[in-house]
Amino acid sequence: MSDIPQAGSPHGSERTGAATSRVRGTFDGEPLEAEAGTSVASALIATGTRSWRTTREGRSRGLFCGIGVCFDCLVEIDGESGQRACMIPLGEGMDVRSASGPRTTHDAGTGTSTGRDADGTDAA
Amino acid sequence: MSAPLESLGQTEPRPTGPAPHFEVAVVGAGPAGLAAAASAAERGARVAVIDAAEQPGGQFWRHRSEAAGIRDDGSLHHGWKTYLDLRRRFDSGVDTSRITYLPRTSVWMAQRRPQGFTLRLSSSFGTTTGPSTVHASALVLATGGYDRQLPVPGWELPGVMAAGGIQAFIKQNGALPGSRFVVAGTGPFLLPVAANIVEAGGSVAAVCESADLSGWLPRAHRALAVPEKGLEGAEYAWTFVKHRIPYRTRTVVTEILGDSAVEAVRTARVRRDGTEVPGSARTIDGVDSVGLGWGFTPQLELPVALGARTRVDVDGSLVADVDAAQRSSVPGLYLAGELTGVGGAALAVVEGAVAGRAAALATTTGTDGSGAIATAREARTISRQRAFAEAMHLAHPLPPGWESRMRDETVVCRCEEVTAGAILGARDEMDAADSRTQKGVNRAGMGWCQGRVCGVAVACLSGSAPQAKSDDPMISLRQNANRPIAQPIPLGDLRDLVD
Ligand SMILES: Cc1cc2nc3c(=O)[nH]c(=O)nc-3n(C[C@H](O)[C@H](O)[C@H](O)COP(=O)(O)OP(=O)(O)OC[C@H]3O[C@@H](n4cnc5c(N)ncnc54)[C@H](O)[C@@H]3O)c2cc1C
Ligand code: FES
Numbered sequence: 001m002s003d004i005p006q007a008g009s010p011h012g013s014e015r016t017g018a019a020t021s022r023v024r025g026t027f028d029g030e031p032l033e034a035e036a037g038t039s040v041a042s043a044l045i046a047t048g049t050r051s052w053r054t055t056r057e058g059r060s061r062g063l064f065c066g067i068g069v070c071f072d073c074l075v076e077i078d079g080e081s082g083q084r085a086c087m088i089p090l091g092e093g094m095d096v097r098s099a100s101g102p103r104t105t106h107d108a109g110t111g112t113s114t115g116r117d118a119d120g121t122d123a124a
Numbered sequence: 125m126s127a128p129l130e131s132l133g134q135t136e137p138r139p140t141g142p143a144p145h146f147e148v149a150v151v152g153a154g155p156a157g158l159a160a161a162a163s164a165a166e167r168g169a170r171v172a173v174i175d176a177a178e179q180p181g182g183q184f185w186r187h188r189s190e191a192a193g194i195r196d197d198g199s200l201h202h203g204w205k206t207y208l209d210l211r212r213r214f215d216s217g218v219d220t221s222r223i224t225y226l227p228r229t230s231v232w233m234a235q236r237r238p239q240g241f242t243l244r245l246s247s248s249f250g251t252t253t254g255p256s257t258v259h260a261s262a263l264v265l266a267t268g269g270y271d272r273q274l275p276v277p278g279w280e281l282p283g284v285m286a287a288g289g290i291q292a293f294i295k296q297n298g299a300l301p302g303s304r305f306v307v308a309g310t311g312p313f314l315l316p317v318a319a320n321i322v323e324a325g326g327s328v329a330a331v332c333e334s335a336d337l338s339g340w341l342p343r344a345h346r347a348l349a350v351p352e353k354g355l356e357g358a359e360y361a362w363t364f365v366k367h368r369i370p371y372r373t374r375t376v377v378t379e380i381l382g383d384s385a386v387e388a389v390r391t392a393r394v395r396r397d398g399t400e401v402p403g404s405a406r407t408i409d410g411v412d413s414v415g416l417g418w419g420f421t422p423q424l425e426l427p428v429a430l431g432a433r434t435r436v437d438v439d440g441s442l443v444a445d446v447d448a449a450q451r452s453s454v455p456g457l458y459l460a461g462e463l464t465g466v467g468g469a470a471l472a473v474v475e476g477a478v479a480g481r482a483a484a485l486a487t488t489t490g491t492d493g494s495g496a497i498a499t500a501r502e503a504r505t506i507s508r509q510r511a512f513a514e515a516m517h518l519a520h521p522l523p524p525g526w527e528s529r530m531r532d533e534t535v536v537c538r539c540e541e542v543t544a545g546a547i548l549g550a551r552d553e554m555d556a557a558d559s560r561t562q563k564g565v566n567r568a569g570m571g572w573c574q575g576r577v578c579g580v581a582v583a584c585l586s587g588s589a590p591q592a593k594s595d596d597p598m599i600s601l602r603q604n605a606n607r608p609i610a611q612p613i614p615l616g617d618l619r620d621l622v623d
């Protein structure tokens with residue numbers, strides 16, 4: 001079928017028409033590679049990783065909702081915690097780290113170093 | 125909060141200065157939002173479109189990455205021509221600066237102002253350079269919905285996903301999140317999920333539909349009135365035959381088994397009342413992925429925060445009321461798509477077109493937008509699609525008896541890891557008969573997702589107490605939708621609030 005029209009927005013992309021390229025980052029220090037434009041979650045799953053976060057009670061979690069709603073897929077990206085692996089495309093040189101332990105709602109926003117901890121989730 | 129605001133948020137403050145003003149702001153760039161934006165812009169309004177995703181399309185037309193130059197051939201999509209047409213109109217609005225598109229941007233709060241609305245924005249991920257606040261005279265909300273979930277023992281194992289999430293993963297990445305799947309829940313949506321899995325090279329061990337399909341019989345005429353759905357159904361039937369996908373009705377997943385990830389699935393046939401048919405239990409081994417979905421539920425926090433009137437739809441979801449111009453009960457606020465009742469993309473497009481046109485008319489002529497009510501043709505499409513959706517909801521209800529499959533230790537709230545035992549205990553011993561009381565007692569629904577995933581289950585489990593005080597099912601559903609901060613945000617965004 002026909003082509004996707006070019007994204008004509010300030011944030012939009014140039015369509016290259018070229019063969020898709022690969023991007024490389026790391027996951028917990030190990031190499032992570034994927035086709036450009038695929039999500040961090042997809043890159044992780046392609047390496048056979050099904051889970052990349054542990055809950056406060058120590059259970060493994062990976063993808064669940066796939067659309068940014070459930071927050072099960074959280075990772076740390078380039079030092080910023082609380083990032084959703086399902087939403088974010090793997091970027092060149094990205095430093096992805098698994099998230100573990102009690103860093104969930106109770107602790108978010110209580111003066112961590114990055115300032116990117118999501119907060120306000122308790123407000124409702 | 126234990127730390128002072130200024131010690132947090134070491135990110136750069138967002139650019140300040142006066143917040144831009146638009147005639148119409150549209151939140152969401154899915155089927156409804158794209159149609160609303162295009163029709164508002166074509167009627168002369170200056171429009172802002174804000175969407176949390178990287179690129180337009182929403183859930184239905186989620187596709188491969190344009191930024192990476194990947195061409196999506198539309199083969200996994202329905203109505204792709206409609207999308208391409210809407211996209212052309214949308215892009216032309218962007219090119220002529222009628223439309224200002226702010227992707228990767230979440231609206232975390234909406235406020236009413238004497239002259240319209242103020243939206244507070246946060247980047248969904250990465251950095252965005254867009255404004256942190258926009259004002260608009262009229263607001264069209266088209267924020268869609270998400271998969272409705274019910275807990276199943278073992279559903280927190282890695283490898284279990286929302287059915288829609290699997291679909292989204294395939295459409296977005298052109299890859300599969302696993303290899304051998306069981307798809308379970310209810311509704312016709314399970315069919316495209318299974319079909320796309322096999323088309324993407326995976327296998328489907330079974331599709332378990334909790335309803336029997338007899339619910340369609342008294343309403344068959346409503347399905348026949350929407351022939352395109354019948355054609356779509358025939359395509360799936362062919363895919364199922366070709367790939368030998370077992371489709372089992374009145375069958376539920378009773379447990380998902382695995383050590384550190386999904387390994388097997390237990391299923392059983394159920395009677396009308398939800399009890400298991402003796403001897404029907406079976407185990408499907410060698411499964412690494414499960415997709416669960418019991419329909420969709422609208423993402424209502426922004427309409428609720430603005431005071432829009434809501435009601436419970438026939439599927440048990442809280443939805444917002446609109447009139448024939450897609451106007452909500454709040455002046456200047458228009459709603460389109462799943463927010464007004466889960467009804468699919470075709471309906472969302474028509475509603476979006478009406479909402480965008482009405483909003484543009486209202487702001488450019490200073491009227492109330494009522495001059496732009498749906499045309500006879502649009503009204504016919506809306507009512508046919510609504511009738512189909514209602515038939516679908518009635519034929520595919522939440523399965524009776526699902527509560528009985530919970531064990532004490534079954535996790536219900538995934539974020540805060542609150543078990544069924546804790547929720548039922550709070551209900552019986554502490555009179556926690558609604559969602560808010562459950563939050564207070566045991567934190568169910570208080571985690572990152574704010575009850576989006578467990579909301580329905582907590583409402584049902586807590587409200588089903590014999591002594592439950594909340595005989596109004598709306599109470600819990602409204603409490604769930606009431607999230608003054610619609611999206612989790614970095615503290616820095618609160619610090620940077622202006623205007
Ligand atoms: C994961 C998933 C997959 C689906 N796949 C299919 C399918 O394959 N076939 C099918 O028939 N139906 C599918 N559906 C149902 C489908 O969502 C609807 O039929 C259709 O997409 C509704 O269109 P919409 O415009 O109302 O909402 P959506 O398409 O959901 O679009 C809503 C948009 O709003 C944005 N948004 C939401 N909240 C905010 C906010 N606060 N700030 C900024 N942006 C926001 C979202 O990013 C999204 O792009 C799916 C639903 C889900 C949840
Ligand atoms: S999988 Fe739900 S937020 Fe990423």
